[in-house]
Amino acid sequence: MRMWMVSPELMCRNHLLGEHVELHMLAGCIQRGKNINGFLEKGLVDPSLIHSRHEELVREMERRGYRHQSPIAETGFPASGACLDPQANLNELSSRCPVCRSIIKASKEK
Numbered sequence: 870m871r872m873w874m875v876s877p878e879l880m881c882r883n884h885l886l887g888e889h890v891e892l893h894m895l896a897g898c899i900q901r902g903k904n905i906n907g908f909l910e911k912g913l914v915d916p917s918l919i920h921s922r923h924e925e926l927v928r929e930m931e932r933r934g935y936r937h938q939s940p941i942a943e944t945g946f947p948a949s950g951a952c953l954d955p956q957a958n959l960n961e962l963s964s965r966c967p968v969c970r971s972i973i974k975a976s977k978e979k
Contacts, residue, residue, distance in 0.1 A: 874918075878929060895914055
């Protein structure tokens with residue numbers, strides 16, 4: 870599971886929808902009391918940002934014409950003190966995915 874925390878407009882379809890699904894998985898893990906310490910220690914997730922990040926992704930999904938029908942609760946996710954690095958994540962996303970890389974590159978040329 871990972872929260873990329875980069876601007877959703879810079880993400881390809883697969884990464885946008887993938888992060889959306891992973892937010893639901895993360896929320897479910899927390900609600901079931903599963904241990905997410907490994908994800909926290911690696912700086913991959915911040916439970917306190919689940920709802921706001923979900924809403925960001927949903928706005929972009931709807932802007933692209935996707936139908937969204939899976940809300941996430943606003944509360945019940947603990948503050949974690951996790952330290953996410955959006956710039957490092959942007960670099961990783963760009964190196965990992967040629968589609969995201971081209972979107973990111975085009976955004977810088979504007």
